[in-house]
Structures are given as C-alpha cells and as structure tokens.
Amino acid sequence: MRIPLIAGNWKMHKTVAEAIALVEALLRGLGETSDREVLVCPPFTALHALEPILRGRPIALGAQDVFYEAQGAYTGAISPLMLRDVGCTYAIVGHSERRAIFGEDDALTNRKLRAALSHGLRAILCVGETLAERDAGETEMVLRRQVRWALEGVQDVGGLVIAYEPVWAIGTGDTATPEDAQAMHATIRQMLSELYSVEAAAQVRIQYGGSVKPDNVDELMAQPDIDGALVGGASLTAESFLRIVGFR
Secondary structure, X not given: OOXXXXXXXXXXXXXXXXXXXXXXXXXXXXXXXXXXXXXXEOOHHHHHHHHHHHOOOOOEEEEOOOOOOOOOOOOOOOOHHHHHHOOOOEEEEOOHXXXXXHOOOHHHHHHHHHHHHHOOOEEEEEEOOOHHHHHOOOHHHHHHHHHHHHOOOOOOOOOEEEEXXXXXXOOOOOOOOHHHHXXXXXXXXXXXXXXXXXXXXXXXXXXXXXXXXXXXXXXXXXXXXXXXXXXXXXXXXXXXXXXXXXXX
C-alpha cells in the first residue's frame, strides 16, 4: 500500500516570518493524515526556524535542493548533512528549474540523488518533458533517459520518490489530463520494474506535479499510479494547500 505524499515546493517565496505563519496555519487546519503524508519544502533560510515548530507534528520538512558532497570548499552549496542537521527528511533533486535555469544535467542530478540517499534523506527525483519534446513525440524517450541516468549506481530505491512534472505544465495553468498523467506514471513504474523488479517498482511513490490545484487534484489522485502531488504555487497559501492535502 503506497501512502500518498503531498508536498509543497515553495520555491523562492516566503521570508522566515511568512514561512512560520504559513506552517502554523497549515497545522491549525490539518485534519486526519494517517492515510497520507504531508511535506513542505521551504527556502533554505526558513528550515532552521521551522524545525522546532514541525517536530513531532504531521508535516515533514524537506529541502528544494541538495549538494553532492558532505562538506568542503563549495561556496553557496548546502550538503545533505546540513539538511539532516536542521531536521529535513526529504530533498528535491533534478527539478526542471534547476535543469533549465542553473544548467544541471542528468549526471549532476545522479550525484545529488545518490548523496541524498546515502545520508539518509528521501530523494524526490523530478522528471518531465518540455513542450517541444512532447510535440516531437519524445516524452517516453526523455523520461527513460532521465530515470536511467538519475538512478545509475543506485541499488536500493526504498528511499526514492519520483515526481513526474511535465515542464510545459509547471506554473502555466496547463495540466496533463488525469488519463495522460496516469499513462506517464504507469510508464515510469514500468521503467522501474525493468531497472529493479516489479516488487521494487510497486513500492516507489510517483507524484504528479505541474499546476496541481484544488479544482483538479481529486481527478488526478483517483488514478491508480498517481501517489501524491508536488505542488508549487498552490502550496503558498494555507487554504489552497489544505484543500489539496484533503483530496477525496
């Protein structure tokens, strides 16, 4: 039984005071969560302040990125040890904005993912095609490349979550239809079964991301291979994120 994971990726939003106010509002409004897991991924600057507020509460803390070394002369980088130290249990790797804006390739994503897993963090691996790749009929080829490269050298996928985020849907208001999203999730699960085993693939949670909103989450979450959501803009207000967390 895969427990759905609803994660909020705040991106470059929220001061520390705003982050505290948001998580306090989420905690006040959060209902029964035994059948789903809730995660927030604030900016690095807010992690330390949020850890004592979320400690022992039904919202986990995650990071939006992680570096591949534990320490060293890497100005501006944040290591997996540092994230563990401030209470993070998850880290996002390979987000399309890291790939497109910061030039991160599949090899770098692989190094970050392996570092996160080796230091006890659960890794949320983001994969997805651009509009041009989709229009060219290359979606499956792109996903196969991203998944294969990211998991190179990874023996155990027990700590892995995959987020399928079609790049053309992120922040655009466009969303894959529930049927199209399900088809891609099933394809990714089949890839995992080929790389590992049917049993291992069945345990990996695959989230959908890309303009997930209160008015489309129910249909998306009704699909058999969609195991949660990686939510961007709609996670920045308590009302909308709580509605998504409370999907039916």
